[in-house]
Amino acid sequence: MINIDEVVSSIRESITLVDAYLREKDEVRELIIKSGRDVIRESGYVITSLHSMRLEDAGKHYSAMKDIYLKVTELASKYPELRNSGLYFNIASEYVEAALYYILIKEGRLPSISDLGVDPVPYVQGLLDLVGELKRRILDLVRDDKYDEAYTLFKVAEAIYESVRTLDYPDPILPGVRRKTDVARSVTESLRTLLTDLESRRRLMESLRKCESS
Known part of the structure; x- marks a missing residue:
């Protein structure tokens, strides 16, 4: 015979756990979106500075971009779905483009995928x-x-x-x-x-x- 009280309690307990998991995941997603905007903004500054051959400015923005990107990656790594999402890939590709261009112009080489760790x-x-x-x-x-x-x-x-x-x-x-x-x-x-x-x-x-x- 089904113990309805036990069944209902089990469902509610599971949903409570799911809700807590999703709430935390959504908070992380929001942080990624916010920090991702900063990565994209800094990557734009890197590229603009390089086109103007202001290498010192480009270097400052590159360092800022890289620091923020690493934080975004750390956040996204908590949830595989976020790490493999279009949201994260878009942020990462902007970072890659600016990093490749910066290192190519400054050092005359194109860093590999392992160099960038992406x-x-x-x-x-x-x-x-x-x-x-x-x-x-x-x-x-x-x-x-x-x-x-x-x-x-x-x-x-x-x-x-x-x-x-x-x-x-x-x-x-x-x-x-x-x-x-x-x-x-x-x-x-x-x-x-x-x-x-x-x-x-x-x-x-x-x-x-x-x-x-x-």
Whole structure:
């Protein structure tokens, strides 16, 4: 015979535990959202400072961004669902993009996934987003007649696209990556056309100068 009092008590006890778990999880989620905004804001400052070549400012914002990101990661790690959520991945990919760009410009190298200590998905997302920032930097260099530097950064962008395009996985496994890869392809193709055209013009002008001086 069913002991209804015992059954009801068991249900209520379980729901009380569930409520406590979800309340704490929701509080952590809110903290992640709040701190995530700070990460995204600082990452924007890092990138803006780098485009203006204000490396000291970029370094300060990079340090602030990294500290906040590590706190966000610690919070998200308490709940696997949050650590593997779009919310966390979006924050992490913004961190990755800014960190990659900062270290590339400052140290001339691109840190690996293990260097940054990030998850695979946001690393790939941030890597692809970097291509857009490289385009902006390349155009600035072209305007300053720094073609060799521009071409070097183009090769970085091209390497990112060529490497990531081999990751043929569905969106549930690599969310947003196919779309970002398509964008990176478009960016690299437009840059290749631009730089090829500029190189042809440079060679033509050089030939004309030689003819004039002969």
